[in-house]
Amino acid sequence: MIRLLVLPAFVCFIFSTNLSAQIQDSVQMLMGVVLDSATQKPLPYANIYSVTKKKGVISNEDGRYSIDISDLGPKDTLRFQYIGYKSRNLSISQLSENTTVYLPEEIVDLNEMVVYGSAPDARTIVENVLEHKDENYKKTTSRRQTFVRQKYINRVEHIGFDYKKNDIEGLKTTxxxxxxxxxxxxTTSFSDYLIDIYTDKTLEDSVKVDPIRYVMLKEKDMVEVEQFLEIFEREFAKTDTDEYWKVKTGILSEKLDLGDTTQSARDSADAGKIKVKYTNWRVRYQxxxxxxENDDFWEFLHKPRKYAFKLIGGTRVNGEDVYVIDFEPDNSGLYSGRLYxxxxxxxxxxxxxQYAPGKDGLDFSLFGVTYAENAFSGSVLFEQHDGRYELKYFSRKRSNFLSFDRNVRLQKKRERFLFDKKxxxxxxxxxxxxxxxATFELLVLKRQQIGQSAFERFDQPEYFKPIYVDQFNDQLWKGYTIIEPTKQMKEYRKRKN
Structure with a gap:
């Protein structure tokens, strides 16, 4: 966190068609792909689960899946579900011959669904989502075992420094x-992690995180950058209790949190550990x-008058009748997509x-800073449990451009009665x-309601130690339920110096 604040520059840090079951040691993985039977296009984030064992996975953005079938026999059945499509039940024996699964679309005319009577217009249906939000998505104090995937790809077009003034010992123009x-x-970053997330229904934004397993693809070793940053870390470690550091550009300034610059923290970093609080912050934000609730990401719910909605039919999801509604910008709306x-x-x-054709997100250029969001897509899935709807999965992808050309000051100050001394x-x-x-995906694997006292008793650990790898492989998550890595992740190798 400190490194990003000190130097904003460092922010910029298919298989074959048919796959047979693979057996590795005592774990047997079934791997394949889910496709639309008419278009042959992949169905991302399809639900695949065992009918008998009540366990399942979600296909990745390419429609590919991987599920542990070690405890399943040839006659056991996997169910393949995708909202708006007809489900298919296939035995392990059938899938061992062909793991490509085709699902036909199943959206029926509303007149064929007796329960509807006369359906309201599409905009009225959409407006009712937020009207009933609090009663449908009730908060609970819970523990959720969750798989998270983060992907970042940064393409640096230009980086430069104009050296103006320096009081930092050991820092040179070179x-x-x-x-x-x-x-x-x-620079490329892939991170997969399995965590328990504790949430408290009585406190807003209250989250605790317990890391179970954390796998990170470590990018190319940047010796010069690491040595450069170590100079600042040594300086930060010399800060007395009445001193502080701040970053300033123009009239904007911010104090740095130096909580992780103590000797013990640096020793932990040397041992390859990372502070859990940063994972907590990231998960809490996502x-x-x-x-x-965010009226930017969910503009079509908060400002439906900006959109044209079309009720294209109905379908059933886990025994529940569902409207299927397509939407696109009518006036100044930003997104287009489909709602269930x-x-x-x-x-x-x-x-x-996603962003509708010809639409972009936030775009501004002011005082040497240019920022533009040029691509976005989102997907979210809820499941009904005990009369309320619980998050099962979501994915958020963004692409943006940043240009920063400004003078930046890093200052060390001592607190005084009237004016702090530089x-x-x-x-x-x-x-x-x-x-x-940037891509962030989250899949809830298990959920359990817990008491208030259980939440309060759990102490979030201070550090965790990731597994650093040069390339992803099937052995890394053997025996765990995860989202199948994409082709890009499987093929990517860490660059060498």
């Missing part, structure tokens, strides 16, 4: 030149997305959407331009 020269043009909304409760069961200062002109693609 250090800046080496970083600018050797910083990689493309979990705000499926609450439907319960006919009885008006709960949003599923949403799949102790040291680093002033540089920072000029960086990069593109970033």
């Amino acid at each position: 250090d800046f030149k080496n970083v600018a020269k050797n910083f990689p043009k493309i 979990l705000k997305y499926p609450t439907l 909304i319960s006919t009885n409760t008006y709960a949003l069961i599923r949403a799949d959407y 102790q040291k200062e680093l002033k540089i002109g920072l000029d960086v331009t990069f593109q970033q693609e």
